[in-house]
Amino acid sequence: MxxxxxxxxxxxxxxxxxxxxxxxxxxxxxxxxxxxxxxxxxxxxxxxxxxxxxxxxxxxxxxxxxxxxxxxxxxxxxxxxxxxxxxxxxxxxxxxxxxxxxxxxxxxxxxxxxxxxxxxxxxxxALVEKLNQAAEEDRKLEELTEREIEVLRLMSRGCSNAEIGDLLFISLGTVKKHVSSILGKLGFKSRVEAVLFAGKCDSLSELSV
The missing domain is CATH 3.40.50.2300 (Response regulator)
Known part of the structure; x- marks a missing residue:
């Protein structure tokens, strides 16, 4: 029954x-x-x-x-x-x-x-696939430093390099270095790819800046 x-x-x-x-x-x-x-x-x-x-x-x-x-x-x-x-x-x-x-x-x-x-x-x-994808995303995020995660999160919000610098109180040159490092660690060629990746990361949205 x-x-x-x-x-x-x-x-x-x-x-x-x-x-x-x-x-x-x-x-x-x-x-x-x-x-x-x-x-x-x-x-x-x-x-x-x-x-x-x-x-x-x-x-x-x-x-x-x-x-x-x-x-x-x-x-x-x-x-x-x-x-x-x-x-x-x-x-x-x-x-x-x-x-x-x-x-x-x-x-x-x-x-x-x-x-x-x-x-x-x-x-x-479908659920198992989503969980596996989330685990892979988390693994990639672990490669980033705390500051790089802060920069990536602001990038996902549509902030420009200048705006990121103002919000984090760092120079424009430092922001550019962080962005370059983020792209290298995540294996992306463009800022757009990083932003799209960040938008899919549930764990990233829970992190505070």
Missing amino acids: YLVVDDHPLARKGLEQIIHMYCPEEEVLEAGTVREAVSRMDEAAVSVAFIDIRLGAESGFDVLKWVKESRRDVRTIFITSSSRESDFFRAREMGVDAYILKDAFVDEIMFGLRAVQRGKKFYSA
């Missing part, structure tokens, strides 16, 4: 239809809130729960926490639109069995389900 936990009725029905395409005889229960999800699992022998992270004002993490703390034999699959690293790492640390993005193809959703049923972990390919 499966359980679909989502605060949007259409999303629940859509996932239920996908499940029935591959498992026509399987009963699928629905829940729109944390309370309803807990109630369904208390009343029925649910083997797999598909859980959205965002349940209106509530969180799918609370459902996952209840499953783990109650030691229920329920496989948990987060199916969500959130590709945030913090959500994924939190879910993985809490022991979620699969993390699938809502825009995944139907085949990927069912592949994830089968993997979970075999006791395996499964994470969306």
Whole structure:
């Protein structure tokens, strides 16, 4: 028996239809809130729960926490639109069995389900690719000094060399040396490439100047 936990009725029905395409005889229960999800699992022998992270004002993490703390034999699959690293790492640390993005193809959703049923972990390919890209970006940033990161961040904001110099209280010549060093370390030929790279770095946007 499966359980679909989502605060949007259409999303629940859509996932239920996908499940029935591959498992026509399987009963699928629905829940729109944390309370309803807990109630369904208390009343029925649910083997797999598909859980959205965002349940209106509530969180799918609370459902996952209840499953783990109650030691229920329920496989948990987060199916969500959130590709945030913090959500994924939190879910993985809490022991979620699969993390699938809502825009995944139907085949990927069912592949994830089968993997979970075999006791395996499964994470969306698009999410893994994004995390690998983020790791590569972080590795490149580690090559830069703190001052170079400050300069790169200001470059990404559209600041000219003169403006960067004024904001950081350094000479124009020093700014140019930092820009040249940044391009060399990151392997870029132009300022535009560095700015585009900086715009993709989530960790860079969190750093303070």
